[in-house]
Amino acid sequence: MLIRLAVFAASFAALFAAHSFGDHWYGQTHKQALGKGARGKHAHEGRKHCLGHVLLLTGHKVAFLVSICLVTGLRPSLLFVTVGLLVDAVSHYWADRRFTLQWLAEHTGKGEFYQLGSNTVDAAGKQAFHLGTGAHALDQSWHIGWLFIAALIIAAGA
Numbered sequence: 001m002l003i004r005l006a007v008f009a010a011s012f013a014a015l016f017a018a019h020s021f022g023d024h025w026y027g028q029t030h031k032q033a034l035g036k037g038a039r040g041k042h043a044h045e046g047r048k049h050c051l052g053h054v055l056l057l058t059g060h061k062v063a064f065l066v067s068i069c070l071v072t073g074l075r076p077s078l079l080f081v082t083v084g085l086l087v088d089a090v091s092h093y094w095a096d097r098r099f100t101l102q103w104l105a106e107h108t109g110k111g112e113f114y115q116l117g118s119n120t121v122d123a124a125g126k127q128a129f130h131l132g133t134g135a136h137a138l139d140q141s142w143h144i145g146w147l148f149i150a151a152l153i154i155a156a157g158a
Helices: 002-026 030-035 040-072 078-096 099-107 111-115 134-156
Strands: none
Touching (some): 002 134, 030 040, 040 078, 078 134
16 A cells, blocks of 8 residues: 555656656657647648657656656556556647647636637737646646546556
8 A cells, every 4th residue: 555655656746747847848849849739731740749749758757757766666567657658648649739628628618718818919919829828727737637647557556
C-alpha cells in the first residue's frame, strides 16, 4: 500500500513537472505549437505537428520518470508505466488538436469560458494570441487531470 502511494506521488510529481516544462518550454517546436490544430486542407499537417509534439513531450515525461526512479529507488512496472504514458499521450493529442477540446467545452457549458480572452487584438488590429485565455486554462486542466489518471495507472502496477 505505501509503495503504491509512493509510486503514485513520485509519478504524478514527475509527470506534472515534465508536462509543465515540456508543454511550454521544450516539448514542442514553434511550428508545432502554431500548426497542431490545423484542419481542413491542412489537417494532415495539423495531425503531424500534434503527433510530433506529443512524442517529444512523452519523451520528456519518460526522462523525468526515469530520473525520479534513479533517485528514489522506486521500480514501477514497465507495463503499467507504458500504459499510463500511452493513456496520457492519447488524451494530450486529442485535446491539442484544439477543435476537439473546443467541442467538449461547447457541449458541457464551458463554451463561453473557452472563448474568454480569444478576441484580443494587437495594435495593428490582428488577433493577438496569448496564454491568458479560457482555452488555455481548459487545455491545461484537461492535461493535469489525465496526468493524475496516468499516475494512478502507474501506481496500480506497483
